[in-house]
Amino acid sequence: MNELFWALMLLFNFGAIILAYRFWGKIGLFIWIPIASIVANIQVTKTIDLFGLTATLGNIVYAGSFLVTDILNENHGKKDARKAVGIGFFSLIAMMVLMNMALWFRPGADDFAQESLVTLFSPMPRIVLASLIAYGVSQLHDVWSYNMWKEKLPARRFIWLRNNISTMISQLIDSVIFTTIAFFGTFPTHVLVEITISTYILKWIVAVCDTPFIYLASSWRERAELMESR
Known part of the structure; x- marks a missing residue:
């Protein structure tokens, strides 16, 4: 059943991203x-069995953020993609501080x-530290890589290539950095290696599946520009 739920979450995640872009443009992203x-940083604390592998939850939601920065890079430029990375940094730090401060309060007698x-x-x-380092390195690499391939292969038919090359390499960087920092010493070495491999494979699948959505976002952008020029 985990595989079915994973597929449903994948569809919902991409659908939510593309709807946010449709209704609110880059602000939605x-x-x-x-x-x-x-x-993603809450879900990642849960370990699941998926396709016969031990994996952490949160891969779909987190990997979807690469689709967001790639759409921004494709349709609005590198500056907006980097701005999104900065917003992600800020939100992670704010969540960590606020939720850990919440633990300082003495619970009431009826608290559950x-x-x-x-x-x-x-x-x-520890998870947020791992996430911040992995997120910063991998996302900035993704923005740089996508923009580089966009300059080398600017034609629309190559969107799939620059999307997948930039994302897949960035996801590998992210998986290795995050898993090592977040879980080293928590799991046995063989489990840590399995989580790293399974995490990357799942993110790789998500990266492949997001290709039609970036084409859809690109076509909306082109149509909007056409209508603006009339």
Whole structure:
């Protein structure tokens, strides 16, 4: 059943991104970045079995943020893509500080949430540190790489190539950095290696599946420019 739920989450994630872009343009994509950053860093604390591999949850939501920066890069330029990366950084730091401050408060006699919050957010500083480093390095690489390929192969028919090359290499960088920093010493070495490999494979699948959506976003942009020129 995990595989079915994973496929459903994949469709919902891409659908939400493309709807946000359809309704609110690049502002919708800027809104999605903190949603993805926060949700992915909560989901990643859950380990699941998927396609016979041990994996962490959150891969779909996090990998979707690369679709967001690629759409921004393709349709609005490198500056807006970098702005989205900065928004993601800020949202992660704000969440870490606010949720860890929430744990300082003494719970009331009728409170039922404290233990769950401690379980979820006590390891958050290490996970957020791992996420910030991995997110910064991989996303900035993705923005740079996508823009480089866009300059070398500017034709629309090559969107799939620059999208997949930039994202797949960036996802590999992200998976290695994040898994090593977040989980080293927490899991046995063989589990850590399995999580790294499975995480990358799943993100690679997400990267391939997002290609039709970036073409759709590109066609909307071209149509909007056509209408503006009339």
